[in-house]
Amino acid sequence: RKEVEQDPGPFNVPEGATVAFNCTYSNSASQSFFWYRQDCRKEPKLLMSVYSSGNEDGRFTAQLNRASQYISLLIRDSKLSDSATYLCVPEGIQGAQKLVFGQGTRLTINP
């Protein structure tokens, strides 16, 4: 099983809509999670860190379900500038001091 699995999309939603996508992870020992966004041909940028059951930052909400080993990202009132690829990254197992990125989910917000 892959360390991280995400629906690659693409998700096409109209501006102003609410969109959510999930990420499943295989390592039940992961304690921390990160959502990054990557714009086309640019570097990934940290969007949100999740250390407990979830986190909220403005229009963005991340929720963690440890029992089912998935983490979701919800974007409310989506903007055109939210168009990007969203990468879910769990902390590695103890001693594995690197982040492993999946393919990400591609999101396009349409006017």
Added chain:
Amino acid sequence: NAGVMQNPRHLVRRRGQEARLRCSPMKGHSHVYWYRQLPEEGLKFMVYLQKENIIDESGMPKERFSAEFPKEGPSILRIQQVVRGDSAAYFCASSPDRIYGYTFGSGTRLTVV
């Protein structure tokens, strides 16, 4: 406080030449990571270094690729005898402590012709 600096931004090499990619971590960051991203693919971990030490090189190809992070100066990713399949974006990230505060540089886009 400058971010992670990578240079050059774009690099063109002919097949068989050497490519040297540089990464200067953020001030105070002693952990450096290199990732490669092929067109239309995800980021693939290559190597994790601390000053003068390679901690994890499990993602490095066995041949032609090497990395270093000397006591002074930037981290260097070196690719010898480049082939067309090496064409990709190479991103460097740094952090002050393991994986927290992971910041990426703008990347180097290598094109092998």
